[in-house]
Amino acid sequence: MDDPEYDYDLLVIGSGPGGQKAAIAAAKLGHRVAVVDRRDMIGGVCVNTGTIPSKTLREAVIYLTGLSMKELYGQSYRVKHDITVQDLLARTQHVVGREVEVVRSQLFRNHVDLVVGTARFTGPHTVVVEGSGERRQLSAANIVIGTGTRPARPPHVEFDDGRVVDSDGILSLERIPDSMVVVGAGVVGIEYASMFAALGTRVTVVERRERMLEFCDPEVVESLKFHLRDLSVAFRFGEEVEKVEIGRQSTVTTLASGKRIPAETVMYSAGRQGMTDELDLEAAGLTADARGRISVDGQYRTSVPHIFAVGDVIGFPALAATSMDQGRLAAQHAFGEPANELHDIQPIGIYTIPEISYCGRTEVELTEAAVPYEAGIARYRELARGQIVGDSYGMLKLLVSPSTRHILGVHVFGTNAADLLHIGQAVMGCGGTVDYLVDTVLNYPTLSEAYKVAALDVTNKLRELERFDL
Numbered sequence: 001m002d003d004p005e006y007d008y009d010l011l012v013i014g015s016g017p018g019g020q021k022a023a024i025a026a027a028k029l030g031h032r033v034a035v036v037d038r039r040d041m042i043g044g045v046c047v048n049t050g051t052i053p054s055k056t057l058r059e060a061v062i063y064l065t066g067l068s069m070k071e072l073y074g075q076s077y078r079v080k081h082d083i084t085v086q087d088l089l090a091r092t093q094h095v096v097g098r099e100v101e102v103v104r105s106q107l108f109r110n111h112v113d114l115v116v117g118t119a120r121f122t123g124p125h126t127v128v129v130e131g132s133g134e135r136r137q138l139s140a141a142n143i144v145i146g147t148g149t150r151p152a153r154p155p156h157v158e159f160d161d162g163r164v165v166d167s168d169g170i171l172s173l174e175r176i177p178d179s180m181v182v183v184g185a186g187v188v189g190i191e192y193a194s195m196f197a198a199l200g201t202r203v204t205v206v207e208r209r210e211r212m213l214e215f216c217d218p219e220v221v222e223s224l225k226f227h228l229r230d231l232s233v234a235f236r237f238g239e240e241v242e243k244v245e246i247g248r249q250s251t252v253t254t255l256a257s258g259k260r261i262p263a264e265t266v267m268y269s270a271g272r273q274g275m276t277d278e279l280d281l282e283a284a285g286l287t288a289d290a291r292g293r294i295s296v297d298g299q300y301r302t303s304v305p306h307i308f309a310v311g312d313v314i315g316f317p318a319l320a321a322t323s324m325d326q327g328r329l330a331a332q333h334a335f336g337e338p339a340n341e342l343h344d345i346q347p348i349g350i351y352t353i354p355e356i357s358y359c360g361r362t363e364v365e366l367t368e369a370a371v372p373y374e375a376g377i378a379r380y381r382e383l384a385r386g387q388i389v390g391d392s393y394g395m396l397k398l399l400v401s402p403s404t405r406h407i408l409g410v411h412v413f414g415t416n417a418a419d420l421l422h423i424g425q426a427v428m429g430c431g432g433t434v435d436y437l438v439d440t441v442l443n444y445p446t447l448s449e450a451y452k453v454a455a456l457d458v459t460n461k462l463r464e465l466e467r468f469d470l
C-alpha cells in the first residue's frame with residue numbers, strides 16, 4: 001500500500017532515458033509518478049543535445065555527401081553540392097521534435113505527471129521545482145535522480161558559442177567550418193571529427209593520450225584512422241593544448257609542444273560533468289564526487305536508501321541504452337519488485353564514419369589474461385551485400401575459445417556495425433558456440449552473412465589444430 005502522506009510514490013528528476021524508463025516502469029506497476037525537467041530539455045541530453053541530434057546529423061552527412069555511394073558512382077558523386085548547416089539541421093530538428101513528442105506522449109499515456117522546471121532537494125523526501133516564475137514543493141516516498149551530465153569546460157579556455165564550442169555548441173554553428181580543431185579523441189570528439197571531415201572540413205584531432213579509443217580492437221581503430229586520414233584528418237597524439245586564441249575571423253590553438261594550429265572553429269570534447277550542483281544534495285543527505293557523480297549500489301540506491309540515481313550521473317558506461325535499463329531496474333527495486341541484474345555482455349556502438357561496434361573481449365585483453373583464442377574474420381567485400389551497398393572496407397571479427405568454442409568477443413567495423421553486433425551478442429549471451437553460426441542458415445544477401453564467413457574461418461583454423469599430429 002502506497003503512503004498517502006506523500007504527493008507521489010516516485011518522483012524522477014530528469015527526463016532523459018534513465019528517468020523516463022524509471023517513471024514508466026513505476027507507472028506500469030500502478031504507482032503515482034511525476035517527472036521533473038526543464039521545458040526545452042524533455043527527453044534529456046539524449047534527445048536534445050546528445051545521442052539523437054548527433055546521430056541524425058551523421059545520417060544527414062552520409063546522405064547529402066553521398067559518401068557511402070562513392071564506390072559505386074565515383075568520387076565526385078554527391079547528393080547536394082553546397083551543403084549548408086540548414087540542410088543538416090532541418091533533418092535534426094525534425095527528428096528531435098518527433099522524439100520529444102514520443103516522450104511526452106509515453107508519459108501522458110502512462111499517467112505520469114510532467115512537472116516543468118529545475119528541481120532541488122529541500123529534504124530527503126521533498127524537492128522544490130522552480131521555473132517560468134513558478135515554485136512548487138513536491139514530496140515523494142521514493143526519488144530517482146537522472147540528471148545526467150553537461151560538457152566539462154576547462155577553466156583556461158574561453159568558449160564563445162561560435163568559434164570555440166563544446167558538443168552542445170556544435171549544434172548551433174552558423175556555417176560548416178573550413179577547418180576545425182577537435183580537442184579530445186574520445187567517442188564524442190571522434191564522432192564529430194569524422195562527420196566534419198566527411199563534409200570537407202580540414203580536421204585536426206588533438207589528444208593528450210598516445211592512442212585513441214584504446215578500449216576497442218586495435219585493428220579496428222587502425223582502420224578507422226586510415227579512413228579518417230583519407231578524409232584529410234590530422235592526428236596530434238600525446239599533445240596537450242596550452243591555449244586557444246580567438247581572433248576576429250578564426251582561432252589559433254597552441255600546443256605545449258609549441259605547435260600552433262589555425263582553424264575556423266575549435267571543438268572541445270573534454271569529458272562531462274555530473275549535473276548535481278543545482279540539486280542541493282546536502283539537503284537530502286547526499287554528496288557527489290569532484291566530477292559531480294553520485295555513487296550507488298548494485299540496486300542503483302544511493303546512501304539514502306529511498307533515493308536512487310541512474311544514467312550518466314552515476315558515471316560509466318554513460319550510454320543511453322544502459323541508462324534506460326538502470327532506470328527500469330531502479331523503479332523495480334524501489335517497489336520491491338523482482339528484477340534481474342543486467343547481463344554483463346554490454347554492447348558498445350561508436351558512430352564514427354565508418355561505424356564501430358563490439359562486445360566481449362578484445363585480442364589485447366585476452367592476450368594479457370593469457371586466455372587462448374582463435375580469430376575469424378569476414379570482410380564485407382567478400383559478401384554480396386557488401387558489394388551491393390558499396391562497402392569494401394567493412395569487417396567482422398569473431399574471437400573464439402579453442403577449447404569450449406564459445407564466442408569471447410565480436411568486433412565489427414563498417415556499415416550497420418552497431419545493428420549487426422547484436423547477433424553475436426545474442427549468441428554469446430545465450431551461451432552459444434561458434435558452431436551455431438556455422439550450422440545456421442542466414443538470409444542472403446545480407447551483411448549478417450559476415451557471421452557465417454567469420455565462423456567458418458575460425459572453425460577451419462580450429463580443425464587444422466585438431467588434426468595436427470606430431
Ligand SMILES: Cc1cc2nc3c(=O)[nH]c(=O)nc-3n(C[C@H](O)[C@H](O)[C@H](O)COP(=O)(O)OP(=O)(O)OC[C@H]3O[C@@H](n4cnc5c(N)ncnc54)[C@H](O)[C@@H]3O)c2cc1C
Pocket residue numbers: 013014015016017018019036037038041042043044045046047049050051052054055117118119120146147148149167188275278279310311312313318319320321322323324349351
Ligand atoms: C554528443 C553525444 C552523443 C552521444 N551519443 C550516444 C550514442 O550514440 N549512444 C548512446 O547510447 N549514448 C550516447 N550518448 C550518451 C547519452 O546521451 C547519455 O548516456 C544519456 O543521455 C544519459 O541519459 P540520462 O538518463 O543520464 O539523462 P540525460 O539524457 O543526461 O538527461 C538528463 C536530464 O536531466 C535534466 N536535469 C538536470 N538537472 C536537473 C534538475 N535539477 N531539475 C530538473 N531536471 C534536471 C536535464 O535537463 C536533462 O534533460 C551521447 C552523448 C553525447 C553528449
